Amino acid sequence: MGRIANGVHQVSRGVNAFIIDGDDGVVLIDTGLPRQQGIVIDALTGIGRATTDVVAILITHGHVDHVGGAAALVEASSGKLYAARADTPMIEGRVPKPPPPVMEDIPFIGRIMSLLPSGAPVRVDHVIGDPDTRLPADIRAVPTPGHTPGHTSYLLDRSDGILFVGDAAVATRSGQIRRGWMNRATPVFDDSVRTMAQLDFAVACFGHAHPITAGAAGAFRAFAADLP
Numbered sequence: 001m002g003r004i005a006n007g008v009h010q011v012s013r014g015v016n017a018f019i020i021d022g023d024d025g026v027v028l029i030d031t032g033l034p035r036q037q038g039i040v041i042d043a044l045t046g047i048g049r050a051t052t053d054v055v056a057i058l059i060t061h062g063h064v065d066h067v068g069g070a071a072a073l074v075e076a077s078s079g080k081l082y083a084a085r086a087d088t089p090m091i092e093g094r095v096p097k098p099p100p101p102v103m104e105d106i107p108f109i110g111r112i113m114s115l116l117p118s119g120a121p122v123r124v125d126h127v128i129g130d131p132d133t134r135l136p137a138d139i140r141a142v143p144t145p146g147h148t149p150g151h152t153s154y155l156l157d158r159s160d161g162i163l164f165v166g167d168a169a170v171a172t173r174s175g176q177i178r179r180g181w182m183n184r185a186t187p188v189f190d191d192s193v194r195t196m197a198q199l200d201f202a203v204a205c206f207g208h209a210h211p212i213t214a215g216a217a218g219a220f221r222a223f224a225a226d227l228p
Contacts, residue, residue, distance in 0.1 A: 001043040004211055005159035005203060011043045015065040016207055018164060020139075020156060021047060025055035027136050028079065029154055029164045030207065031069035034119040040073060054079035056136055059124075060166025061148040062090035062097055066207060068119035080125040082135065084143065086150030093121025098148060128152055144168040144196060146189030147182070153196060161201030163216065168192050169223075170209040177223035180208065190227045197224035 002010045007021040013036055018029040026049050032040065041051055054077035059067050062083070070091070074081055081091075089095040126133045128141045135141060138157040145151050147167040156162040168189075170180035183189055197220040204216035212219055 001046055004205060005162060008162060009043060009047060010205060011040055013039050018205060019043060021049060026053045028054060028057045030060055030066040031057060031073050033065050034068035037069035037072040040069060051077040057081050058154055059083040061151040062087035064097060064119045067091055071120035071122035074122055081122060082126045082128055083124045084128045084150030084152045087148055088124045088127060091122060091124055144192035146186060146192045155199060155201060159203060162203040163199060163201040165204055165206045167207045170206055171212050175212050175219055177219045194224045197221045
């Protein structure tokens, strides 16, 4: 587990999930792979929290490496599950999960993905974007489709802004923004990058990259400026 900012922690095991600790309880962003919920539970214990402190679980998108532990963590906690409408059917197991966009160009990736354990379906309690859906007060949902139709990033109003990017982009070790090898250059995807580049935030956290801990918005703006 790594500390990102005051009350914000990254939990990593092949993919990153995040813990946001606050006065009103704990919010999780993504849940990692199936059968790895124990890693998140141990991280909660490490900061003096328990699963019963979890009030919300926010899902960036419906791929199994981000939602695989959701069913177990919902069962273990009082947390309500939030996700975008377009990804809700796959999270609930009503339709197959779409492959990452790169599979259109590299078919063998599909065979690799098929080796991953499939996560248990889980009911989405609150559909992001519905009029009656309210996120925790200091978190804003930012629609960033492209990696999946309903991919959603989250902006936390803390430490000059923390953007949880999910798989809407990646960062290199030198702090540059890239699409990431699992994504393709499409108008929808690149428009999502431009959307993020218009936000104000100091820190960016990613599903499959190290965080950018200072000047993150500038890195997004630099990448967006080079898009066609």
